[in-house]
Amino acid sequence: MTSDLCLYELVLDNGCSVSPFVWRTKYALAHKGLAAKSAPVGFGDIPKVLGGTFKTVPILETPKGTIGDSWDIAERLDADFPQGPNLFGSPAERAMARFFDAWFSGEVMRRMFGIYVLDIHNAARPEDRPYFRQSREARLGQPLEAVVAKRESLLPALREALSPLRTTLSRSPFIGGKEPNYADYIALGGFLWIAAVNTLPPLAADDPLLAWLNRGLDLFGGLGRDPRLKRLAA
Amino acid sequence: MTSDLCLYELVLDNGCSVSPFVWRTKYALAHKGLAAKSAPVGFGDIPKVLGGTFKTVPILETPKGTIGDSWDIAERLDADFPQGPNLFGSPAERAMARFFDAWFSGEVMRRMFGIYVLDIHNAARPEDRPYFRQSREARLGQPLEAVVAKRESLLPALREALSPLRTTLSRSPFIGGKEPNYADYIALGGFLWIAAVNTLPPLAADDPLLAWLNRGLDLFGGLGRDPRLKRLAA
Numbered sequence: 001m002t003s004d005l006c007l008y009e010l011v012l013d014n015g016c017s018v019s020p021f022v023w024r025t026k027y028a029l030a031h032k033g034l035a036a037k038s039a040p041v042g043f044g045d046i047p048k049v050l051g052g053t054f055k056t057v058p059i060l061e062t063p064k065g066t067i068g069d070s071w072d073i074a075e076r077l078d079a080d081f082p083q084g085p086n087l088f089g090s091p092a093e094r095a096m097a098r099f100f101d102a103w104f105s106g107e108v109m110r111r112m113f114g115i116y117v118l119d120i121h122n123a124a125r126p127e128d129r130p131y132f133r134q135s136r137e138a139r140l141g142q143p144l145e146a147v148v149a150k151r152e153s154l155l156p157a158l159r160e161a162l163s164p165l166r167t168t169l170s171r172s173p174f175i176g177g178k179e180p181n182y183a184d185y186i187a188l189g190g191f192l193w194i195a196a197v198n199t200l201p202p203l204a205a206d207d208p209l210l211a212w213l214n215r216g217l218d219l220f221g222g223l224g225r226d227p228r229l230k231r232l233a234a
Numbered sequence: 235m236t237s238d239l240c241l242y243e244l245v246l247d248n249g250c251s252v253s254p255f256v257w258r259t260k261y262a263l264a265h266k267g268l269a270a271k272s273a274p275v276g277f278g279d280i281p282k283v284l285g286g287t288f289k290t291v292p293i294l295e296t297p298k299g300t301i302g303d304s305w306d307i308a309e310r311l312d313a314d315f316p317q318g319p320n321l322f323g324s325p326a327e328r329a330m331a332r333f334f335d336a337w338f339s340g341e342v343m344r345r346m347f348g349i350y351v352l353d354i355h356n357a358a359r360p361e362d363r364p365y366f367r368q369s370r371e372a373r374l375g376q377p378l379e380a381v382v383a384k385r386e387s388l389l390p391a392l393r394e395a396l397s398p399l400r401t402t403l404s405r406s407p408f409i410g411g412k413e414p415n416y417a418d419y420i421a422l423g424g425f426l427w428i429a430a431v432n433t434l435p436p437l438a439a440d441d442p443l444l445a446w447l448n449r450g451l452d453l454f455g456g457l458g459r460d461p462r463l464k465r466l467a468a
Contacts, residue, residue, distance in 0.1 A: 090323045095402075095411030096330035102401035103337055167336035168329075177329030 005029070005036035008049060008059040012123045015040070016196045016228050020109065021070040023189030023224075025058040028074050028182065030220035032084030036060065043128035071098075074182060087182050100175070100183040103164070109190050111158040112202065115151045118144040119197040151200065158202060162209060169212045180219060188216040188224060195229040203233045239263070239270035242283060242293040246357045249274070250430040250462050254343065255304040257423030257458075259292040262308050262416065264454035266318030270294065277362035305332075308416060321416050334409070334417040337398070343424050345392040346436065349385045352378040353431040385434065392436060396443060403446045414453060422450040422458060429463040437467040 007026070010019040017023065017040075029036050041049060046057060054068040064080055067073050075094075078087050088094035121132050121144055133144060140147050165175070165187065174180040175187060191213055194202055203209060210233055217224035241260070244253040251257065251274075263270050275283060280291060288302040298314055301307050309328075312321050322328035355366050355378055367378060374381050399409070399421065408414040409421060425447055428436055437443060444467055451458035 089326055091411045092323055092413070092415045093327045093330060095406055095409065096327060096334065096415075096417060098405060099398060099402040099409055099417070100330065100333065103398040106397050106401065163340050164333060164337040167340065168333040171332065172329055175329065175333055177325045179326070181326045181330075183330060183333070 004061075004063045005034060006039050006061040007036040008039045008041055008046075008054075008057050008061075010046075010057045011040040011042065011125075012196060013125045014123070014228055016123075016226060018120070018123070018193060018196045019057050020186075020189035020193040021056070022058040023192045024070045024182070024185050025060065025073050026223060027185035027188060027219070028070075028077055028087055030223050031087055031180075031182075031185070032077055032081055034077070034081060034084060042125045044131045045128075071101075093181065097182045097186070101186050104183075104186055104190060107161045108158070108187075109193075111154065111161060112190060112194055114147060115154050115158065115200070115202070116148075116194055116198055118148045119199050123197040155200075155202065159204065159207070162207075165212075166208055169209065173215060174212070180216065184216055188213070191232055192217075192224055192229070195232055198230045198232070201231050201234045205233045207233060238295075238297045239268060240273050240295040241270040242273045242275055242280075242288075242291050242295075244280075244291045245274040245276065245359075246430060247359045248357070248462050250357075250460060252354070252357070252427060252430045253291050254420075254423035254427040255290070256292040257426045258304045258416070258419045259294065259307050260457060261419035261422060261453070262304075262311055262321055264457050265321055265414075265416075265419070266311055266315055268311070268315060268318060276359045278365045279362075305335075327415065331416040331420070335420050338417075338420055338424060341395045342392070342421075343427075345388065345395060346424060346428055348381060349388050349392065349434070349436070350382075350428055350432055352382045353433050357431040389434070389436065393438065393441070396441075399446075400442055403443065407449060408446070414450065418450055422447070425466055426451075426458055426463070429466055432464045432466070435465050435468045439467045441467060 007022070007029070009017045009022040009026070012018050017026070039049070041057065046055065050059060050066060053066070056068065058070055058073060059066060059068050060073050062076075062080065067076050074087050088097065117136055117140070121129055121136070124132050137143055168175055172178060175183040213232060241256070241263070243251045243256040243260070246252050251260070273283070275291065280289065284293060284300060287300070290302065292302070292304055292307060294301050294307050296310075296314065301310050308321050311318075322331065351370055351374070355363055355370070358366050371377055402409055406412060409417040447466060
């Protein structure tokens, strides 16, 4: 049954998977012991696949239907594949992962985007770059080059924003405790997004988060390991 | 058995309970359906009770021993009183509540402290004020009056720091989902701390967090309702 799954994932010019939201789904599938075929798409392809039904990736084709949105996918995986370990052990754990997502997206990924948006552009397939530039500049209100002009000065605030993670990971090996849970996959997805493109490492060389990152990238037979990834620490 | 519990709690000159950590424990006891006698202490009393074994409140006396630290108490309540509803449904939920605490303490309560430290001083029992001033000024490196001199200018950052809560609570009535969990009690404790003392409401009148706050204060027969509390919104 697992070979009936197909995951549409966003790729760069070098073939690296780049969407932080696709990474969440890749880890979620691995957590449940599910394999999926990969359907790589570029930024400009998303409106062309599956009749343009979905505006974003991940998109997961399953025998029971096609699902977009990483949260919808995560919840459907638990519902449709109960034989694997649950992603969410309880409604409360899922609600807390939702809070974690709100924090990580708003406080961490938003800052990452402002620092790495030009790196993402430059690593995209050449045919995707005009669309990426146009859509992101419209959202940001200025040229990508202007957004990142003083990006070194934005690194301290990014590193500071990660403080609650450091506190948590000083007590337990994973955000989910002794074992990783969906919050770990959310955070790993953000760092893998940046690892795919960065020309400026986000973390200091002695950041204690690196030990957790290494544990996370090693999960599931090294799912997050790829020699094409850039260093995350200076 | 429940009448054998005694909670040492920090009180102000008007008798209001003020410690955000004691409030977590009061909500945790209520969650489990446990009643406890109250032993009110002032800031200067903590070293004098129970032989000075504990440096902070809450302290909970139980038939199985005396426990300090709100996290230790929460975990022991689940272990020693399994007949009540669990505070933590799973180790993952507990780990996520730990993350929530790291975020709330570092990003929200730290900012609250800088805005309200003089209000706390002024609301303390007169005999506690010299100790409170001396210990807090030693930690802050300046007079309390200097810490709060420009406190209005610090309100926007406090309100902004609460963004992940607003995102979460736009989807569900409580941080824990449909029902409150320990993360809700952590956050309610922080707001009750400020409600006990503030002379400058922390929230804007139209803050959507107010609906959640009202739900939270109404829990367990209005545990957080007290006519002596100040308004939390302008």
